[in-house]
Amino acid sequence: TIFADKAAACRSLAAELAKLIRETNATGRSVVLGLATGSTPIPLYQELIRLHSEEGLSFSQVITFNLDEYLGLERQHPESYWTFMHRQLFDHVDIPAENIHIPSGTVGDVAAHCAEYEAAIEAAGGIDFQLLGIGRTGHIGFNEPGSPRDSRTRRIELDPVTREDAAPAFGGLDKVPTHAITMGCGTILAARRIGLLAFGAHKAAIVREAIEGPVTDQVSASFLQDHPDACFYLDRAAAGQ
Ligand code: GLP
Numbered sequence: 001t002i003f004a005d006k007a008a009a010c011r012s013l014a015a016e017l018a019k020l021i022r023e024t025n026a027t028g029r030s031v032v033l034g035l036a037t038g039s040t041p042i043p044l045y046q047e048l049i050r051l052h053s054e055e056g057l058s059f060s061q062v063i064t065f066n067l068d069e070y071l072g073l074e075r076q077h078p079e080s081y082w083t084f085m086h087r088q089l090f091d092h093v094d095i096p097a098e099n100i101h102i103p104s105g106t107v108g109d110v111a112a113h114c115a116e117y118e119a120a121i122e123a124a125g126g127i128d129f130q131l132l133g134i135g136r137t138g139h140i141g142f143n144e145p146g147s148p149r150d151s152r153t154r155r156i157e158l159d160p161v162t163r164e165d166a167a168p169a170f171g172g173l174d175k176v177p178t179h180a181i182t183m184g185c186g187t188i189l190a191a192r193r194i195g196l197l198a199f200g201a202h203k204a205a206i207v208r209e210a211i212e213g214p215v216t217d218q219v220s221a222s223f224l225q226d227h228p229d230a231c232f233y234l235d236r237a238a239a240g241q
Contacts, residue, residue: 031063
């Protein structure tokens with residue numbers, strides 16, 4: 001779907017999520033949301049906070065699983081995704097702390113932690129709605145080129161392009177972590193509905209490849225072509241190609 005601008009796209013998606021939360025909670029069930037970081041979803045989170053404070057949207061029955069976390073960063077590090085999610089959303093809504101799941105960047109046994117993360121998603125009943133952004137390498141989460149379609153939550157080496165894009169926020173390329181933990185493509189594709197947000201002309205080329213290019217592990221977002229209920233929410237610039 002092509003929107004006039006990112007504000008319109010985020011308002012539309014926030015309304016869709018609010019409806020999902022309210023309708024699912026009305027049946028007595030919790031909603032399971034897969035959440036994303038990056039600059040792209042910030043206006044969406046702002047709109048969800050507004051719906052919470054002005055229209056009584058409650059997150060008390062919402063369970064969240066974030067896509068990824070940098071390896072080697074403490075929770076309290078300013079660039080950790082734990083910090084990002086709390087600053088951008090969780091500190092401003094009524095979600096119980098125990099409902100929040102974000103991979104740990106400092107865990108000793110990474111493989112066991114990843115298996116536990118998958119098991120927790122399963123135990124929650126699977127992901128109802130998975131939110132995504134897209135990196136310049138075509139990654140969803142941190143599924144860099146070469147990530148298999150059936151990959152699950154695991155440790156991954158970050159692509160040089162991804163680290164370059166993160167360098168300004170970290171104050172230099174040498175400070176950007178080299179590895180991360182990410183949900184796999186298979187974890188993401190198991191979500192019942194998927195929404196990918198992309199805004200700006202700098203995303204146009206990779207958006208075209210993801211939607212119109214071949215389905216390939218070289219562009220992990222292209223796997224969404226085969227998902228039964230996936231939608232790209234674009235502004236005009238990101239849809240430009
Ligand atoms: C990081 C995140 C991705 C995100 C991407 C794009 O790599 N792990 O989830 O989609 O950045 O970030 P931005 O939205 O700032 O363009």
